[in-house]
Amino acid sequence: MAIIQLPKDLKFGVATAAYQIEGATNEDGRGQSIWDTFAKTPGKVVNGDNGDIACDSYHRYKEDVQLIKDLGCDMYRFSVSWPRILPNGTGDVNQAGLDYYHRLVDELIAQGIEPMCTLYHWDLPQALQDNGGWENRETIEAFVNYAEIMFKAFEGKINKWITINEPWCVSYLSNYLGVHAPGNQDLQAATTISHHLLVAHGKTVKRYRELGMEGEIGYAPNTTWKEPYSNQQQDIDACRREVGYLIDWFFDPVFLGSYPEHLVDWYKQKGVTLDIKAGDMELIQQKIDFVGINYYNGNVARYQSGSGLFDCEDIDMGYNRTDINWPIYPEGFYKVLTYIHDRYGDTPIYITENGACFNDDVQQGQVKDDGRIDYLKTHLASLQRSIDSGVPIKGYLCWSLLDNFEWAEGYTMRFGLVHMNYRTLERTKKDSYYWYQKVIDNGWYEL
Numbered sequence: 435m436a437i438i439q440l441p442k443d444l445k446f447g448v449a450t451a452a453y454q455i456e457g458a459t460n461e462d463g464r465g466q467s468i469w470d471t472f473a474k475t476p477g478k479v480v481n482g483d484n485g486d487i488a489c490d491s492y493h494r495y496k497e498d499v500q501l502i503k504d505l506g507c508d509m510y511r512f513s514v515s516w517p518r519i520l521p522n523g524t525g526d527v528n529q530a531g532l533d534y535y536h537r538l539v540d541e542l543i544a545q546g547i548e549p550m551c552t553l554y555h556w557d558l559p560q561a562l563q564d565n566g567g568w569e570n571r572e573t574i575e576a577f578v579n580y581a582e583i584m585f586k587a588f589e590g591k592i593n594k595w596i597t598i599n600e601p602w603c604v605s606y607l608s609n610y611l612g613v614h615a616p617g618n619q620d621l622q623a624a625t626t627i628s629h630h631l632l633v634a635h636g637k638t639v640k641r642y643r644e645l646g647m648e649g650e651i652g653y654a655p656n657t658t659w660k661e662p663y664s665n666q667q668q669d670i671d672a673c674r675r676e677v678g679y680l681i682d683w684f685f686d687p688v689f690l691g692s693y694p695e696h697l698v699d700w701y702k703q704k705g706v707t708l709d710i711k712a713g714d715m716e717l718i719q720q721k722i723d724f725v726g727i728n729y730y731n732g733n734v735a736r737y738q739s740g741s742g743l744f745d746c747e748d749i750d751m752g753y754n755r756t757d758i759n760w761p762i763y764p765e766g767f768y769k770v771l772t773y774i775h776d777r778y779g780d781t782p783i784y785i786t787e788n789g790a791c792f793n794d795d796v797q798q799g800q801v802k803d804d805g806r807i808d809y810l811k812t813h814l815a816s817l818q819r820s821i822d823s824g825v826p827i828k829g830y831l832c833w834s835l836l837d838n839f840e841w842a843e844g845y846t847m848r849f850g851l852v853h854m855n856y857r858t859l860e861r862t863k864k865d866s867y868y869w870y871q872k873v874i875d876n877g878w879y880e881l
């Protein structure tokens with residue numbers, strides 16, 4: 435048995451997102467988002483699930499803040515539903531939408547919990563999608579306008595802002611692979627969108643600075659790791675392309691001022707190009723105060739001609755898997771964190787999402803989710819190993835507080851520390867909730 439001692443100043447928290455937990459999709463003037471549309475399109479979401487009710491956190495936020503408080507969390511990462519604030523994406527502000535987030539934030543502050551606010555967690559107003567969505571450069575200005583409204587409305591209350599969550603999911607998963615909303619399958623469109631998202635991020639950071647805001651701002655890319663199966667150059671290069679797909683493509687422009695050449699060339703071979711306007715790269719490179727890193731899984735991989743977008747295929751090494759069939763690979767968490775620190779320097783890092791899907795149910799009032807506890811143990815050990823290697827990690831936010839709407843998987847996949855009965859909306863603390871509560875209290879645990 436090893437004792438993992440975590441830094442005394444490491445912040446702990448949990449994370450959620452608006453469309454996944456709020457419900458109340460037709461209440462208090464909220465406009466429709468692309469996820470309302472996508473979820474109601476037959477065949478897109480398992481069981482035809484949608485976010486109309488979800489966890490009903492819109493009405494039950496006080497109960498959920500109490501769950502966060504009882505955990506002992508320092509921080510809570512939530513997202514704002516853009517169409518609650520601007521039902522048409524631009525134009526008139528919906529005061530009832532702002533009022534809801536004031537209620538939530540005031541409750542967090544009253545309970546001594548620091549709010550970390552994600553401005554964009556995938557629920558683009560449908561009205562903007564009808565006008566081309568993120569493929570249309572006009573959406574960049576619409577996002578900056580929305581962000582400025584939020585910065586001014588919550589000045590002094592919210593001091594940690596995330597512009598965009600997982601731009602890879604917003605661009606490639608949603609517009610090339612077609613798995614998420616709006617469900618397009620166009621590599622050029624996805625690549626154009628990836629650039630517009632980064633410009634929107636940078637322009638928002640610039641506006642935040644121009645407004646003289648006191649807080650901190652960053653973004654939250656998702657990551658993965660691919661460990662080469664052999665030391666053959668073709669395996670090494672294939673893994674570098676796959677890691678670059680999620681990491682380099684979304685980090686290099688922000689931290690190094692340009693896209694990774696090897697991927698620009700790879701896309702060019704596929705007839706895909708970037709339309710970079712004058713000033714775009716300078717905007718993207720605005721200095722940020724922290725970077726949020728989301729990590730769930732990684733794998734061993736090798737070169738395989740014709741496999742995926744980058745001639746790279748995962749190898750089944752027999753690793754244990756979560757109930758969403760993702761390999762459990764804590765080594766990859768360490769590799770991602772040290773790779774990012776080595777390549778991009780000492781920008782402070784918050785782990786803005788890490789967690790596991792295990793679909794354990796309530797038995798006699800208890801949820802024995804040992805798989806989640808083991809996942810958290812091994813991944814927090816990798817986090818500590820990364821900190822010991824000098825990676826400036828300031829906080830860890832577990833995905834997620836509650837079981838919730840897991841996008842295309844609907845309600846079938848459970849990532850929560852708290853179990854949701856979607857019929858009664860009853861919340862039940864899982865064994866992992868109590869385990870995490872103890873770690874937050876003690877600062878150490880046995881591996």
Ligand SMILES: CCOCCOc1ccc(-c2cn(C[C@@H]3NC[C@@H](O)[C@H]3O)nn2)cc1
Pocket residue numbers: 451454600607611613656728730787833840841
């Ligand atoms: C058919 C081909 O499929 C390719 C991979 O398809 C996926 C699907 C889903 C993900 C995915 C889901 N999550 C968890 C969320 N992060 C943000 C928060 O909202 C969580 O709910 N992270 N990554 C990745 C890849």
